[in-house]
Amino acid sequence: MKVVKVSLIVLLIMQSVSLNADTIPERKGFWQQIKHQAGKIIESFTAVDTNYVEPQHYKFTMMLQNTNTYEKYRLENNEGQTITLAPSPSVKVGPFVGYQWIFLGYTVDLRNFNENKDRTEIDLSLYSSRIGIDLFYRKMGNHYYIRNLFINHHTDTKALEDLPFNGFQSSIKGFNLYYIFNNKRFSYPAAFSQSTVQRRSAGSFLAGIGYTRHQTSIDIGELNRMVKEKIQFPSNHLATNEPHVAFGDYRYTDFSVSAGYGYNWVFAHNWLLASSLSAALGYKQSDGDIQHDNKWSAAYHVGKLNVDALGRFGLVWNNTKWYAGTSAIIHYYRFNRQQLTSNTLFGNLNIYVGFNFGRYKKQ
Incomplete structure (x- = not known):
């Protein structure tokens, strides 16, 4: 809004x-x-170089879009134990209507229509020829699944794979703001908002800044209960020798500067294949706790540099009147401390079809 x-x-x-x-x-x-x-x-x-980019000719647009969202966490402690958690992907469909710079739409989550009422996902990207911005906020509640768990080389954890785990919660919010250097010939809007058409191939260097606030919490008691319940131990196995996992909560605020490169390849008339990749050097001010056997260790509070990444990919057909295509935005964040390492991956895959109308009057 x-x-x-x-x-x-x-x-x-x-x-x-x-x-x-x-x-x-x-x-x-x-x-x-x-x-x-x-x-x-x-x-x-x-403003664009019309030898490379054809401007928008219409005031209005209507579009039907399918949005698929993905998210994955991988946690590793200093003992080498790892766990991978992910919610079920959401599949949304809805109409959009646009007038010049205003674009409104509504999507319905088909997969989780009657579930995950506490699940909030907001992903918004704005593009102009010169600058762009990504805004994102995700709060997934506690509807996660255990995709993989490694305790040690002697413990088989396959019985836990793909089981629901309600003891993990996460939220992430932030923005990325970036500048496009070759903005007259390279068009992000052509690839990701269909408001222009790339007529000749071109690339550009990118530079930007970003902010992220990330919080997670995990119920180790619930996880160890599931380990004890689902894993079959030998009859002569002592309870005191049963393996226990030890992960923890963490919170960090990240300020980053990024640099990257994007390229729009016009491989046929009205067709465009676009990709860009940016690496961000971020300073993460973090604090957290490590939990082991339902007991919390002393909290840590440190700052450290980490490298994150952002990728965009798009395939679009656009004859200025009608358009169709697919696009994806993928965010990767790494949190690395002596006590705990986290790798977070989330993104969107969009499939859309639409048309423009209300042609501008020729001056």
Whole structure:
């Protein structure tokens, strides 16, 4: 909803400028100058080299989109024990309607329609020829599954694979803001928002900044209960020798700077294959606790540099009137401390089809 508000504010300001220019003659020059400067700023964010990029010709668009979201956590403690947790992927379908910079839509989660009411996923990306921004917020509740568990080389944990585990919760929120250097010839909107058409292949270096706040918690008592219940130990096995797992909660705030490269390959008329990859050097200020046998160790509170990654991929057919394609955005975050290491992977896969209408008048 924030994007809608910002877009509406821009439109209302432009309308207000026009009204005031008409109703206050003595200040007409002042308001006309503001309107002119605002128009120049907007044009600077959408200006392209038309030998490489064909601009949008229509005011309105309608689209049907399928969105598939994925998420995975892999935790490892200093004893070499690992666990991989992931919720079931969500499959959403819904319509979208757009007018110039405003794009509204609603999707229904077909797989979890009557479940996971506490599951919240917000992923929003805004693209112009010069800059782009990703906003994301995810809170998955406790609807996770154990995808893999390693305790030691003597313990077979296959009986736990793909079982639901309600003892893990996570939330992650943040943004990525980036600048596109070759913005006249390389078009992110052509690949990911269908508002322009890439006519000739081009690439560009990217640079940006980012912020992430990440929190997780795990119920070790519940996990060890499942281990004891599901794993078959020999009859002569002593209870005191039963393996126990030890993971912990962690929280961190990450500030990062990123650099990368993107390339749009026009391999046929109206067809585009796009990809970009950025690596981010982030400073993570973190704190957490390690739990073992239902007892918490002393908390740690440290700061450290880590490398994260962000990838985008897209395939689109667009003849300026009709368009169809698929796109994916993948985030990777690594949290590495002496006591605990976490690898987090999440992203979206979109499949869409739509059309534009309301052609701009030729000037």
